[in-house]
Amino acid sequence: MADIAGLLKHNYKAGPAFFAVHTVSQLKQWPLEALDTLGNIPFPMRYDACIDRYNAVEWASVLAEVGSSLASAEKVILSGAPAFAEELHALELILADVLRCPVVILEGNCFCEPYDSDGSRVVIVLGDSTDAIRELGDGNNDLLVCLCENVPSAMFQVSARALVLPITPNCWRLSHVIFHRLLRTDYDALSRHQLQDFNGWSNDLSQPLSSVLTHMMKYILVRDIGAFDE
Numbered sequence: 001m002a003d004i005a006g007l008l009k010h011n012y013k014a015g016p017a018f019f020a021v022h023t024v025s026q027l028k029q030w031p032l033e034a035l036d037t038l039g040n041i042p043f044p045m046r047y048d049a050c051i052d053r054y055n056a057v058e059w060a061s062v063l064a065e066v067g068s069s070l071a072s073a074e075k076v077i078l079s080g081a082p083a084f085a086e087e088l089h090a091l092e093l094i095l096a097d098v099l100r101c102p103v104v105i106l107e108g109n110c111f112c113e114p115y116d117s118d119g120s121r122v123v124i125v126l127g128d129s130t131d132a133i134r135e136l137g138d139g140n141n142d143l144l145v146c147l148c149e150n151v152p153s154a155m156f157q158v159s160a161r162a163l164v165l166p167i168t169p170n171c172w173r174l175s176h177v178i179f180h181r182l183l184r185t186d187y188d189a190l191s192r193h194q195l196q197d198f199n200g201w202s203n204d205l206s207q208p209l210s211s212v213l214t215h216m217m218k219y220i221l222v223r224d225i226g227a228f229d230e
Contacts, residue, residue, distance in 0.1 A: 014038040014151050016056055019045070023052040028156040038151040040169065043205055047155075047162035054155070054164065059207070059215075062163050066122075067219025069143045070099060073122045079106040080126030087126055087209065090174050094182045094213065098220055126172075128152035147212065171208035178210045182217055 018038070024047065027035075044062045045054040070076060076095055080088050088105050096103040120141035127148060144162040146155045149169050155162060174182075 014040065015042055019054045019056075024054070024156050024158065025052055030156075032153060035151050035153055040149055040206065041151060041164055041166035044166060045155075045164040047158055049160055054162075062165060063212075063215050063219050066143070066145055066163060066165075066216055069120070069122050070095065070216075071220050073099070073101050073120050073143075075101055075121045076103040077106055077121060077123045078103065078126070079123065081128055084126040084172060087172060087174060090179050091124070091126075091213070094179070094217070097183055098217065125152070125154045128154050147209065149206070165212055166206035167212065168206040168208050171210075174210055174213075178214075182210075182213055 043056045046057045078088050092103050122143045124145045144158050146164045147167050155164050
């Protein structure tokens with residue numbers, strides 16, 4: 001276990017320089033108290049297993065990967081902090097409405113059936129929770145997606161593929177209007193105006209949960225990702 005007094009003394013902050021010099025294997029040993037001092041996640045990130053580090057990536061890239069993985073997944077597992085129970089259930093309904101695979105919320109000590117190495121799973125964590133990490137396999141078929149404000153311990157419990165999507169502080173709630181709009185997402189909703197709006201949005205840093213889910217749904221429904229570049 002890392003020395004918490006020594007870590008706090010350095011006053012580390014989550015940023016490009018920090019993730020460039022700290023490996024996931026190192027950060028996995030950090031206590032929660034030290035992770036909490038790192039502050040907000042400043043940009044979307046993808047885990048690179050070859051160098052055991054997280055790298056900053058563009059929103060369009062991570063959302064395309066999430067959408068593609070969800071569209072081809074054989075199971076989607078949702079987990080998160082108790083404070084996000086309402087958002088987890090909303091996300092379950094939204095994804096179950098558009099995906100062809102089972103979508104389940106992992107609650108308490110309930111765990112899914114043993115991992116099938118031939119299948120593919122997507123685990124989505126809201127806030128921080130390591131309960132669902134054991135549901136991931138060691139191969140490249142599975143994907144961990146962390147939606148979070150601050151640096152979560154879950155992002156360091158990965159063995160292969162992982163993405164981190166930063167959510168703007170205090171912007172987790174889904175209104176009834178947004179929820180029903182997402183629940184009814186279809187191809188007709190993907191107007192050219194909305195696609196252009198996405199291109200202007202993609203270079204920002206953290207985003208509200210409603211915006212992230214809206215664009216994630218677009219990538220699920222539009223399998224030809226190249227359509228967004230026209």
